[in-house]
Amino acid sequence: MLILLIDSVELLRRTASKPDVSFMTVIQMAMLKLPHMGQKTFPFAILFGAMLAFWRLTRTNELVISRGAGVSAWQFMVPPLALAFLLGIFQISVINPLASVTLTGYEQMEAVHLKGKKNLLALSDSGIWLRQTNEDGQSVIHAGHITQQDNDVSLRNVTIFVYEGTDRFQSRIDAEESMLEDGFWHLKNTRIYYPEKPQHFEKDFWLATDLTLAKIQDNFAPPETMSFWSLPGFIETLEESGFSALRHRLYLHTLLAAPFLLCAMVLIAATFTLRSSRREGASLVIFAGLMTGFLLYFFSDLVFALGLSDSIPVVLAAWTPSGVSTLLGLSMLFHLEDG
Numbered sequence: 001m002l003i004l005l006i007d008s009v010e011l012l013r014r015t016a017s018k019p020d021v022s023f024m025t026v027i028q029m030a031m032l033k034l035p036h037m038g039q040k041t042f043p044f045a046i047l048f049g050a051m052l053a054f055w056r057l058t059r060t061n062e063l064v065i066s067r068g069a070g071v072s073a074w075q076f077m078v079p080p081l082a083l084a085f086l087l088g089i090f091q092i093s094v095i096n097p098l099a100s101v102t103l104t105g106y107e108q109m110e111a112v113h114l115k116g117k118k119n120l121l122a123l124s125d126s127g128i129w130l131r132q133t134n135e136d137g138q139s140v141i142h143a144g145h146i147t148q149q150d151n152d153v154s155l156r157n158v159t160i161f162v163y164e165g166t167d168r169f170q171s172r173i174d175a176e177e178s179m180l181e182d183g184f185w186h187l188k189n190t191r192i193y194y195p196e197k198p199q200h201f202e203k204d205f206w207l208a209t210d211l212t213l214a215k216i217q218d219n220f221a222p223p224e225t226m227s228f229w230s231l232p233g234f235i236e237t238l239e240e241s242g243f244s245a246l247r248h249r250l251y252l253h254t255l256l257a258a259p260f261l262l263c264a265m266v267l268i269a270a271t272f273t274l275r276s277s278r279r280e281g282a283s284l285v286i287f288a289g290l291m292t293g294f295l296l297y298f299f300s301d302l303v304f305a306l307g308l309s310d311s312i313p314v315v316l317a318a319w320t321p322s323g324v325s326t327l328l329g330l331s332m333l334f335h336l337e338d339g
Helices: 002-013 022-057 062-068 073-115 211-219 231-240 247-273 279-308 314-338
Strands: 118-122 127-133 137-149 152-166 168-181 183-195 200-208
Touching: 002 022, 022 062, 022 073, 022 247, 022 279, 062 073, 062 168, 073 247, 137 168, 152 183, 168 200, 231 247, 247 279, 247 314, 279 314
Parallel strands: none
Antiparallel strands: 118 127, 127 137, 137 152, 152 168, 168 183, 183 200
8 A cells, every 4th residue: 555655656656747647647647566576576565574473472472382392493483485386486476467567558648648659669489569659640661680799770571551640551562571760761772652653663671660670679569568477488588689688688577586586585585584582682683684685676676677787697587685785694593503
């Protein structure tokens, strides 16, 4: 509810200068974004829940009695670790597909109501589809194959449908190849078809566009809007089309590492609460545990940014936070329990 309230206030601020966006639209957008935000807070939910559970067991001396009966900390850590791992699997297999669908709806509403986007892109096995706008109207572009080399984009087997305004068909353009230049598509061996007129051949033809390589790549579906089950296929299609799938591959490995990150949160919670029997130090210990959780969160974001910039390998960027957190929790527990 707190996240929903904060998101609603932020959206109200962003739509303050847009009188055509109603209050119900803002609430709908905040609700659509909520499952995605819930995923981001999932590790903290595990951390807070584990700290609360272990702290209650410590204060009521139940853990002391368990140790006196011969049960070690490693034995009663197995159930919460198993539960955290299962919750991680539930998150990536059930919650993530739901969150990706709702976030897609949020992104579409944000693009229309807040950003005013008109350029769209779709990628499928049959090729690439682009929609662009210019002063004269809109154009829908289909290409059977796309090649990217440095900052040059080349389309092959191109078909362009040109519209006057938004829905009045003007012409169809077929070209063997199209190169993206500064503000223009340079089409080669072009055949232009007008309604009720014979075709017209042009060896070189230029079509105005406001698209750039950066805009084309930015219009691909963000990895957060892709379901865990759809990501592998989309990554394969993206790479076959000549585009970089770095963001999507990094996000996929981050999802795969999520169950282990939740287990690491349980270990960290146990480190700060299992041995806290004195009441006067309770607040300090709990605060230290919470700060450690937040530091790990920011560390994860930092490593993710390094992976996104291709400074470190994708696998290393995705698995480092969970690996470091797990090793940290295990080492501290070994020290506390086994000296």
